[in-house]
Amino acid sequence: MLVQLLLLSSVLLTFVSSGNAGVTSAFTRNQWPSVDIPLDNEVFVVPKGYNAPQQVHITQGDYDGKAVIISWVTADEPGSNKIRYGLSEGHYDLTAEGTVQNYTFYNYKSGYIHQCLVDGLQYDTKYYYEIGDGDSKRKFWFQTPPEINPDASYKFGIIGDLGQTFNSLSTLEHSLQTGAQTILFVGDLSYADRYDNNDVGIRWDSWGRFAEKSAAYRPWIWSAGNHEIEYFPHLGEVTPFRNYLYRYPTPYLASKSSSPLWYSVRRASAHIIVLSSYSPFVKYTPQYKWLDQEFKNVDREKTPWLIVLMHSPIYNSNDAHFMEGESMRVVFESWFCHYKVDVVFAGHVHAYERSYRISNLFRSNGSSHTVADKSAPIYITVGDGGNQEGLANKFRDPQPEYSAFREASYGHSTLEIMNRTHAVYHWNRNDEGKKIQTDTFVLHNQYWGNNRRRRKLKKNHLHSVISDLRNRALGL
Numbered sequence: 001m002l003v004q005l006l007l008l009s010s011v012l013l014t015f016v017s018s019g020n021a022g023v024t025s026a027f028t029r030n031q032w033p034s035v036d037i038p039l040d041n042e043v044f045v046v047p048k049g050y051n052a053p054q055q056v057h058i059t060q061g062d063y064d065g066k067a068v069i070i071s072w073v074t075a076d077e078p079g080s081n082k083i084r085y086g087l088s089e090g091h092y093d094l095t096a097e098g099t100v101q102n103y104t105f106y107n108y109k110s111g112y113i114h115q116c117l118v119d120g121l122q123y124d125t126k127y128y129y130e131i132g133d134g135d136s137k138r139k140f141w142f143q144t145p146p147e148i149n150p151d152a153s154y155k156f157g158i159i160g161d162l163g164q165t166f167n168s169l170s171t172l173e174h175s176l177q178t179g180a181q182t183i184l185f186v187g188d189l190s191y192a193d194r195y196d197n198n199d200v201g202i203r204w205d206s207w208g209r210f211a212e213k214s215a216a217y218r219p220w221i222w223s224a225g226n227h228e229i230e231y232f233p234h235l236g237e238v239t240p241f242r243n244y245l246y247r248y249p250t251p252y253l254a255s256k257s258s259s260p261l262w263y264s265v266r267r268a269s270a271h272i273i274v275l276s277s278y279s280p281f282v283k284y285t286p287q288y289k290w291l292d293q294e295f296k297n298v299d300r301e302k303t304p305w306l307i308v309l310m311h312s313p314i315y316n317s318n319d320a321h322f323m324e325g326e327s328m329r330v331v332f333e334s335w336f337c338h339y340k341v342d343v344v345f346a347g348h349v350h351a352y353e354r355s356y357r358i359s360n361l362f363r364s365n366g367s368s369h370t371v372a373d374k375s376a377p378i379y380i381t382v383g384d385g386g387n388q389e390g391l392a393n394k395f396r397d398p399q400p401e402y403s404a405f406r407e408a409s410y411g412h413s414t415l416e417i418m419n420r421t422h423a424v425y426h427w428n429r430n431d432e433g434k435k436i437q438t439d440t441f442v443l444h445n446q447y448w449g450n451n452r453r454r455r456k457l458k459k460n461h462l463h464s465v466i467s468d469l470r471n472r473a474l475g476l
């Protein structure tokens, strides 16, 4: 494993330090048509039984991972708000009580949407839970993360722009095979806004049932995309994010945010910051002021990995959505470099792209252009979940120097944190029903990769090994 890590890291260092020309993958393969799966398909099946809970999904419920928010929908009547849970299957000796609400969107009337905070959980523990009443009870489970610890290992999956086509299904199923413990979702969930009138709400419901096989068992950390805005004056619906906000709660209060659209959570050894590309973010706005403070709250001694999620990518060399992230880059890029963000994940562009460590800051000599920058994050676009709009297969030519690898295929990523210094990253292409690891590298932590800190870490490690050996020799 060590040899493999060293080999992979030397490959990455070659790419990063020499600024080699990037790669535009020549891979092309016909995918399934980019049309939504028909509503009568089994992936959208309504669970059996009167008022059976459906569209079950969980997300982190607090700042540090000792709580989850569990959401579900009942179609016929409000039913019970209770969650019964415990440490073994069938033994639900604990309960939590949630809330229920419904809403209308044009003439569509939603089901009863339940949200329940389950808190005070133990770290690194598998919990079993049951929801619903009578013969319609349903059972699920989830695993809490390890306690916040700089060397806690953890595996994240990254998915964006998912939709509900057969390509989306392929992405979801491949992601399940990776063993990802939590999904970082970079916006654009259901693409229900592509429908008219009542079908908008109906396709939010079908997407909830579609995603349940993953989202009921592991937290999805949500961020909102443009397809969540749903500003429809022709239907009399002018409140942005209305369907999304009713259905996908986030623990924003725990990070002292004033909006569910931007917030942060800490999980294992990672501090994850979620931004909203479609909410005000310029100087003096609530999102700007919150992020200013939240970066100061990051403690790399406790959570070495600093990850940012947003929808619209800051660096993108695809014709699709070219420069749309530029306004956010101007406002936030200097912070990303100053605070040494490890990686920024985005979606929006329906293709895959990874950048080198680069920045385009206004420098003291008055110049501003993209240069190699060791303090900068790696920017990764994973907008390739497989929605009905199809692939963005027109990359700009020539490939810009900042672009390391790009390919117009469907897929998803994993980021497996090994310890405070190393993480292994994969982008997995969907290839005729198979999951193919296509872009792979070792990510060196931006804080602990610093030479002085690394030497200190090695020295401390050596001291603890020597004292361990001495204790063993003395029979202590």
Ligand SMILES: [Fe+2]
Residues within 6 Å of the ligand: 161, 188, 225, 226, 227, 311, 347, 348, 349
């Ligand atoms: Fe988008």
